[in-house]
Amino acid sequence: MRILVAESANKLTNTIVEMDRARLLEGLQQDHGWHEVIPMYDSNEPLRIYFDIDALDRRPEAVLEETLAVLNNRFHTTKEDWAIASCHRDQKVSFHLLSRCNKCSLRQLRDLAISIKKEIHWIDLSAYWFAPSDRKEEGSLRLPNQSKGAIHKEGPPFLIEQGDLADFLVTDVTGLRTL
Numbered sequence: 001m002r003i004l005v006a007e008s009a010n011k012l013t014n015t016i017v018e019m020d021r022a023r024l025l026e027g028l029q030q031d032h033g034w035h036e037v038i039p040m041y042d043s044n045e046p047l048r049i050y051f052d053i054d055a056l057d058r059r060p061e062a063v064l065e066e067t068l069a070v071l072n073n074r075f076h077t078t079k080e081d082w083a084i085a086s087c088h089r090d091q092k093v094s095f096h097l098l099s100r101c102n103k104c105s106l107r108q109l110r111d112l113a114i115s116i117k118k119e120i121h122w123i124d125l126s127a128y129w130f131a132p133s134d135r136k137e138e139g140s141l142r143l144p145n146q147s148k149g150a151i152h153k154e155g156p157p158f159l160i161e162q163g164d165l166a167d168f169l170v171t172d173v174t175g176l177r178t179l
Helices: 021-027 060-075 106-117
Strands: 002-007 014-018 035-039 046-056 082-086 092-105 138-142 159-162
Antiparallel strands (some): 046 092, 082 092, 082 159
């Protein structure tokens, strides 16, 4: 798996390392600021279904409940079918929700997120696109137990509320059903 372990303050230089699954899961026990690299140059790339949720001035419980209601209706799932990690600060509520059972192509995931955003506006669509300055056309998603320190931003670690560490690996789609 490809892991972003450091980024320069000006965002022009990234340090990305290859890490096997076992080493990654062991390393996630501590805060290194790691982000999983998500290849976005091929929109047919299969990925675990994931959503980055950012809401302002809302109760975390209400955001999670409303979000899961829409997702469960859309995917015919239950709350237990989602891995949930959270990181709240000040007036901002943040969740990462990842399917524990389904995968789809990046193209499908982008379309799904755009469609779902009409119902729940706090889905962060930037999680499905690479930055214009990214010459490699890759995105990233912060992993559980990781802060934003490696990318020179403020933000406490995402803490797991439900699921196992392995449920938060976007590019690990082994054993997942195709949507």
